[in-house]
Amino acid sequence: MARTTLFTFSLLLTILLGLLLTLSPAVSQPTLEALPKIRAGTPPHSVLGNIMGSNRQFMQGIKATDPGRQLTQAPHLIWLADPDPRISPEMVWERKAGGIYTVRNLANQLEPAAAAIDYGVRSLHGTILLITGNTDNQAIAQFNEGYEHLGTAIRRELNQLHPPLARLLATTGKSAEEMQKLLVRQVESNVDYQVSRALERYRDRVDSGRLVVAGGVIDLANHYGGGPGRLYLINLNGETEPGKIRQSSHVVRVPPEMRDYLGRRSAR
Template identity: 30%
Template structure:
């Protein structure tokens, strides 16, 4: 194969390993439809393994839209509407839980922070659009008193990541009931592969449950064995 197609060869080889490693009847229960338990909207960062982080063993469990900065909205003629990739499983496959998943060291949040503090949008236009949607969130966060603006930039960014996760979940909770059903469970996590929240890299730390952000309250919603997964850089 031409050396210019090394990546293509890697993709083909990887898919071959995938096919040969699948158990018999792997897709048996989802051949004609899907009923995922949860839709997880994550940042489209190559370091955030959307299904693997939950230890899923088969297909059809997690619906996985993603975008720059794990944003639950899109822009429609200047109006923010709930993203269709998130709404599809809720309205058409019976999904009754959402997980918004940010991650430590997020480049989108960093870019929005830079723009909010006098820098330029990163470009090109398709990237800048999503970063620009985050700028008001960052600006509000910096005025909220929850961000330690005297800390080093990496700490500020990680606090902003958590703030953004909480903000995105609140946007969903504020949507009309015919768009986002009132009985939908909405969780917020920060996926930590840098040891910011604790020593376990790859842990998804729970930062909000159905609008609640106080760790002392949230911890009552999880089994005792998962108490350590409830952490916050803000509260």
């Protein structure tokens, strides 16, 4: 009896050791699985390659012994814009024309960018502050849809859109076409509001003629019918009436073919 029990115990121990030896490689060696792709788009290595390649192209014709660029002149233009990647400086300024001082934040708001704008106006003595909104503005669309689920910093910035959009809050039951037209009016209202805040903040420089504050809309979605990317100047030192804007001495150098885009127009 004792011999049978010992044999049975030895057999079970042998089977158990065999199972452990069989399973141990799978336990000790991690399974190699493909990592899921986090998001669609251009991979980082391509972006970094483009960054360095662009700088190489920029540096063509510049010698290693050339002196560095000196900030000796005031920027011709201080530009406050939305960070939408579809917007580029070439839409409002030719590179060869001189310096452009660019500040961008969600929905082109003055207050969140006050320090940078103050520096451009009061320290660098810029003469034009151009504030541009854009149709199909994703920040204002997010404001309409609700943003309570977003991060603290984004909520804080979007919260500041309540004053300019208080009269034009989105309501339920609107068709897609109605919402599209509402968004255009919101963009225009926000530009007017930001211009008014700039006029309050820099009143001394505006009154002395050392600063002009202009507001415009870059029509990315071609809602006005002038082509996608067209700039419409809708506010000039607080003046919003198209006829008076066209009569201003500040626009005498605007090319004749561009005078049709001075002043706001109804979205299609």
